[in-house]
Amino acid sequence: MKRIISLTVMNRPGVLNRITNLFSKRNYNIESISVGLSEHEGMSRITCVIHVENEKLSEQITKQLNKQIDIIKVTDITDQAIVARELALIKVQSNPQTRNEIYSLIEPFRASVIDVSKDSIVIQITGEFEKIEAFVELIKPYGIKEMARTGTTAFPRGTQRHVNQKTFSIV
Amino acid sequence: MVREAALTEMKTDTLTGADLLISALEKEKVEVIFGYPGGAVLPIYDKIYDSKFLHILPRHEQGGIHAAEGYARISGKPGVVIATSGPGATNIVTGLADAMMDSLPIVAFTGQVATSVIGSDAFQEADILGITTPITKYNFQIRKLEDIPRVIKEAFYIASSGRPGPVLIDFPKDIASSLTKQPEEQEMNLPGYQPTVKPNFLQIRKLAEAVSRARKPVILAGAGVLHAKASHELLQYAEQQQIPVIHTLLGLGGFPANHPLFLGLAGMHGCYTANMGLSECDLLINIGARFDDRLTGNLDHFAPKAMVAHVDIDPAEIGKNVPTLIPIVADAKAALTALLTQTDSPPDQKDWLKQLQEWQEKHPYHYDEKSETLKPQQVMEMLFSKTKGEAIVATDVGQHQMWAAQYYRFNQADRWVTSGGLGTMGFGLPASIGAQLAEPGACVIAVVGDAGFQMSTQELAVIQELNLPIKIAIFNNQSLGMVRQWQEFFYESRFSHSKIPVQPSFVKLAEAYDIKGYTITNAEEAHEILDEVLHNREPVLLDFRVDAEENVYPMIAPGKGLHEMVGVKE
Numbered sequence: 106m107k108r109i110i111s112l113t114v115m116n117r118p119g120v121l122n123r124i125t126n127l128f129s130k131r132n133y134n135i136e137s138i139s140v141g142l143s144e145h146e147g148m149s150r151i152t153c154v155i156h157v158e159n160e161k162l163s164e165q166i167t168k169q170l171n172k173q174i175d176i177i178k179v180t181d182i183t184d185q186a187i188v189a190r191e192l193a194l195i196k197v198q199s200n201p202q203t204r205n206e207i208y209s210l211i212e213p214f215r216a217s218v219i220d221v222s223k224d225s226i227v228i229q230i231t232g233e234f235e236k237i238e239a240f241v242e243l244i245k246p247y248g249i250k251e252m253a254r255t256g257t258t259a260f261p262r263g264t265q266r267h268v269n270q271k272t273f274s275i276v
Numbered sequence: 277m278v279r280e281a282a283l284t285e286m287k288t289d290t291l292t293g294a295d296l297l298i299s300a301l302e303k304e305k306v307e308v309i310f311g312y313p314g315g316a317v318l319p320i321y322d323k324i325y326d327s328k329f330l331h332i333l334p335r336h337e338q339g340g341i342h343a344a345e346g347y348a349r350i351s352g353k354p355g356v357v358i359a360t361s362g363p364g365a366t367n368i369v370t371g372l373a374d375a376m377m378d379s380l381p382i383v384a385f386t387g388q389v390a391t392s393v394i395g396s397d398a399f400q401e402a403d404i405l406g407i408t409t410p411i412t413k414y415n416f417q418i419r420k421l422e423d424i425p426r427v428i429k430e431a432f433y434i435a436s437s438g439r440p441g442p443v444l445i446d447f448p449k450d451i452a453s454s455l456t457k458q459p460e461e462q463e464m465n466l467p468g469y470q471p472t473v474k475p476n477f478l479q480i481r482k483l484a485e486a487v488s489r490a491r492k493p494v495i496l497a498g499a500g501v502l503h504a505k506a507s508h509e510l511l512q513y514a515e516q517q518q519i520p521v522i523h524t525l526l527g528l529g530g531f532p533a534n535h536p537l538f539l540g541l542a543g544m545h546g547c548y549t550a551n552m553g554l555s556e557c558d559l560l561i562n563i564g565a566r567f568d569d570r571l572t573g574n575l576d577h578f579a580p581k582a583m584v585a586h587v588d589i590d591p592a593e594i595g596k597n598v599p600t601l602i603p604i605v606a607d608a609k610a611a612l613t614a615l616l617t618q619t620d621s622p623p624d625q626k627d628w629l630k631q632l633q634e635w636q637e638k639h640p641y642h643y644d645e646k647s648e649t650l651k652p653q654q655v656m657e658m659l660f661s662k663t664k665g666e667a668i669v670a671t672d673v674g675q676h677q678m679w680a681a682q683y684y685r686f687n688q689a690d691r692w693v694t695s696g697g698l699g700t701m702g703f704g705l706p707a708s709i710g711a712q713l714a715e716p717g718a719c720v721i722a723v724v725g726d727a728g729f730q731m732s733t734q735e736l737a738v739i740q741e742l743n744l745p746i747k748i749a750i751f752n753n754q755s756l757g758m759v760r761q762w763q764e765f766f767y768e769s770r771f772s773h774s775k776i777p778v779q780p781s782f783v784k785l786a787e788a789y790d791i792k793g794y795t796i797t798n799a800e801e802a803h804e805i806l807d808e809v810l811h812n813r814e815p816v817l818l819d820f821r822v823d824a825e826e827n828v829y830p831m832i833a834p835g836k837g838l839h840e841m842v843g844v845k846e
């Protein structure tokens with residue numbers, strides 16, 4: 106199963122290394138990890154998307170992360186109401202014949218073209234992981250020359266509808 | 277005039293980074309340092325020259341950190357290590373991993389090349405932070421002079437609080453030698469580190485109720501009891517509720533072995549009663565043990581009938597290997613103290629105690645006592661009885677380690693030093709040095725195999741130099757005994773590289789270090805020589821020529837459950 110874990114960490118040298126190290130040491134499978142500044146000075150927010158076999162393992166991951174001295178807060182937000190976004194830059198082959206077709210795909214996805222050259226265009230798309238996957242599938246036949254994705258970044262919505270919220274700060 | 281001079285002194289740069297390091301160590305009340313100099317730590321060593329610490333020079337950095345581990349285990353205080361950059365730093369890696377596995381507080385300083393050349397593959401540069409991140413509780417690199425006092429305070433705090441562990445501080449050479457003035461006091465800044473010590477009341481209630489309903493309860497006590505200095509509370513609680521106690525390898529001594537409620541050591545080479553106690557119990561109270569695989573055997577068969585409660589200061593250990601119904605995140609002492617105040621009626625476990633008693637009588641450890649050859653178990657029994665069970669025993673890794681755990685019956689806490697989690701050969705001899713330094717008056721026995729001893733022989737020099745009265749007992753079976761045993765059991769006795777036909781004379785080797793040595797080939801000699809040397813306050817090396825074919829029993833084969841022991845006395 107897929108879990109989205111949100112971390113608040115001290116902005117210190119080596120902190121990312123500690124986290125990736127922990128994932129490889131404990132044999133956890135990461136899909137993506139995105140890092141950036143947070144609302145607090147000196148602290149960063151990291152969003153990890155991981156695949157685990159069962160609930161027990163995902164609980165173990167949160168606990169192991171919690172043990173890290175540079176990590177201030179760990180929340181498994183998978184089962185919360187969240188906003189989750191990923192950004193992808195995709196360079197697609199295009200010529201005057203296919204260009205219009207590609208534009209018509211872009212529109213419903215609210216993607217945009219941010220660079221055009223003789224034989225390719227660069228598309229920028231943001232959205233949830235699944236939306237980007239769907240778009241990539243559609244655009245593939247035209248020939249993807251390069252792609253860069255940021256991985257998911259996420260946090261809980263302002264209002265939580267359901268109460269199946271999970272906290273792992275044990276007892 | 278004087279005042280003015282003092283003022284200018286304070287304002288000008290008169291202190292080096294190394295000075296700040298020394299005064300921070302003094303503040304932490306460090307008494308002993310295990311260190312080995314080299315280029316990158318020369319500025320530090322120049323200050324150590326005038327300091328009051330007892331500085332021990334091991335003959336290999338690995339020996340230094342194992343000695344620090346022995347010191348930490350017995351004294352309860354962090355063991356302090358210094359190594360130079362590059363090879364000095366990589367030589368302590370095994371010890372850091374060992375201390376991490378066995379939760380021992382260590383503060384290790386490594387020299388580092390100057391900040392201006394870090395990352396350039398400079399002479400004796402190693403990325404020791406990168407190397408040690410997975411095997412330390414935390415590590416630092418000093419970047420600014422003014423951070424030194426705070427970082428060292430944090431390092432000692434992290435190493436010794438919560439679940440203890442090793443902390444490394446990487447110290448670039450230029451920072452150790454550049455000048456500064458007395459920096460302003462900085463508070464510790466560890467918002468992400470708040471170990472839970474006090475137990476949750478509701479969980480304590482749950483456990484107390486479960487205990488009172490139990491018919492077949494047992495306590496499994498691990499080294500968490502020793503780290504928390506909770507053996508007194510453990511004894512009180514076990515007696516109050518009449519619950520039998522089982523120990524893990526590292527927990528030995530937490531509960532007196534001569535107590536009627538003590539069942540013994542559990543695990544791969546544990547005794548019948550302890551392993552069956554775990555297999556048959558209906559309530560398993562784990563206090564400060566981590567359900568290591570050498571203890572549990574195959575998890576599918578582990579404590580199949582039990583409701584599991586687990587007290588641990590590290591929440592990540594709870595539920596990691598064994599599903600746990602009652603999790604209690606707390607220090608063992610705080611949890612036991614809380615349990616002692618509960619007023620539920622004790623469990624009705626008379627039949628259970630009777631059953632355990634029967635097992636104890638029927639299936640004790642056993643060996644051929646009539647054998648002509650000297651049996652290792654027999655030697656261990658002698659060491660035990662001739663020291664009245666009061667010695668500090670530091671072991672290496674292998675068969676002799678298991679026999680020590682089985683036959684040396686500890687009645688007190690903090691008499692047992694062994695490498696459990698990592699199983700590091702070469703640990704025993706240097707660890708005994710640290711233990712002796714922690715308790716200069718104690719009788720310390722280093723129990724080692726002939727192979728593991730040769731991984732640390734060079735440390736005899738430290739014993740000689742300081743005239744440490746350590747009794748080095750080599751269980752000489754001319755083989756890598758434990759490996760030989762596994763090959764006998766699981767590889768059709770194809771003894772691939774597990775026999776050592778050619779050995780040095782250990783007695784002559786001892787003599788080279790001015791240490792008395794004896795070769796002992798039979799029980800009579802053993803009695804005679806032990807009576808003569810055990811109470812002398814000088815080092816001695818005893819080369820016991822023990823039966824080379826002897827195996828450790830009982831044994832649980834890998835993949836088997838605890839109830840599937842072989843070699844039990846019938």
Ligand SMILES: Cc1ncc(C[n+]2csc(CCOP(=O)(O)OP(=O)(O)O)c2C)c(N)n1
Pocket residue numbers: 672673674675676677699700701702724725726727728729751753755756757758759
């Ligand atoms: C550093 C290291 N290398 C290898 C091993 C694997 N190993 C475990 S026990 C053992 C044999 C130890 O032989 P010895 O020291 O003579 O003790 P004995 O088992 O004979 O009592 C070996 C090689 C280990 N535990 N540690």
